[in-house]
Amino acid sequence: MSNRRDLLLDAAISLLGERGMHGLTHRAVDTQAGLPSGSAANYFSTRDALLDALVERVADRERDNWDQLWAARCPTTPAELADALAEFAHQATGPHRALTLARYAVLVEAAHRPPLRAQLAAVGGRVRAHFLTWIRVSGSTDLERDAPIIMNCWTGLVLHQLSYPNPNFDPLGQLGPLVAALFPGRSPRGKRGSHGP
Numbered sequence: 001m002s003n004r005r006d007l008l009l010d011a012a013i014s015l016l017g018e019r020g021m022h023g024l025t026h027r028a029v030d031t032q033a034g035l036p037s038g039s040a041a042n043y044f045s046t047r048d049a050l051l052d053a054l055v056e057r058v059a060d061r062e063r064d065n066w067d068q069l070w071a072a073r074c075p076t077t078p079a080e081l082a083d084a085l086a087e088f089a090h091q092a093t094g095p096h097r098a099l100t101l102a103r104y105a106v107l108v109e110a111a112h113r114p115p116l117r118a119q120l121a122a123v124g125g126r127v128r129a130h131f132l133t134w135i136r137v138s139g140s141t142d143l144e145r146d147a148p149i150i151m152n153c154w155t156g157l158v159l160h161q162l163s164y165p166n167p168n169f170d171p172l173g174q175l176g177p178l179v180a181a182l183f184p185g186r187s188p189r190g191k192r193g194s195h196g197p
Helices: 003-019 026-033 039-043 047-072 078-093 097-110 114-123 125-138 143-163 172-182
Strands: none
Touching: 003 026, 003 039, 003 047, 003 097, 026 039, 026 047, 047 078, 047 097, 047 114, 047 125, 078 097, 078 125, 078 143, 078 172, 097 114, 097 143, 114 125, 125 143, 143 172
16 A cells, blocks of 8 residues: 555545545545645545545554554453543544544445445454453453443443533543443452552
8 A cells, every 4th residue: 555545545534534524525635635636536536436445544543543552451350441441532532533533424424325334344343353352351241242332332422522522521430330330240349449550
C-alpha cells in the first residue's frame, strides 16, 4: 500500500469525523490530503470504491490502537478489564475521536448498503478475538452472553460522549459495576474502588 494511498484514506477518515458522510467526496479528500485534484479518483474510481477502502483503513487503524492497548495491558480480573475498557473509551472519544466518528458514520451507512455489513464483520475479527480473550481470562464463564452486554454498553457510552461531550466523562463508573456483576465470582468482595493503575 503506497504512502499516498494511506494519506488519502486518512484524509477521508478525518473528513468523515469532521463532516459526516455527506462531506466525503473525491475533491474534498484531495483538499484535506493536500494533494492535486484528481488524486483520490486515481486510486478510487468511484465513491463506493473509496468507501470500501476507507472501511479497511479504519479497521487497520483501530486494530493498531487495540494492539497498543493489548501490549500495555493484560487484564485478568473484572476490575482490570473495566479499567482497560474505560481507558480505550477515553482514547476513542479523545485522541482517536475522528476515527471513532468515522467508524460510526460507516455503521450508519451500512444500514443502507448491506455489502458493508459483511465487510465490517470481516475486518473486525481481530479486535473481537482480543476482546473475547480479555473477557475470558477476566472471569467470564459465558462469553456469548457477556461479550455483547459489555461491548454494547461500551459502545453506548462512547457514542453518548461523542454526541454530548462531558468534560467529566467517567466510563469506569458504569463499566466497573457492570463487569463486576457479570463476573461475581472474580470480583473483590464489596469493593468498587480497586480498578488497577
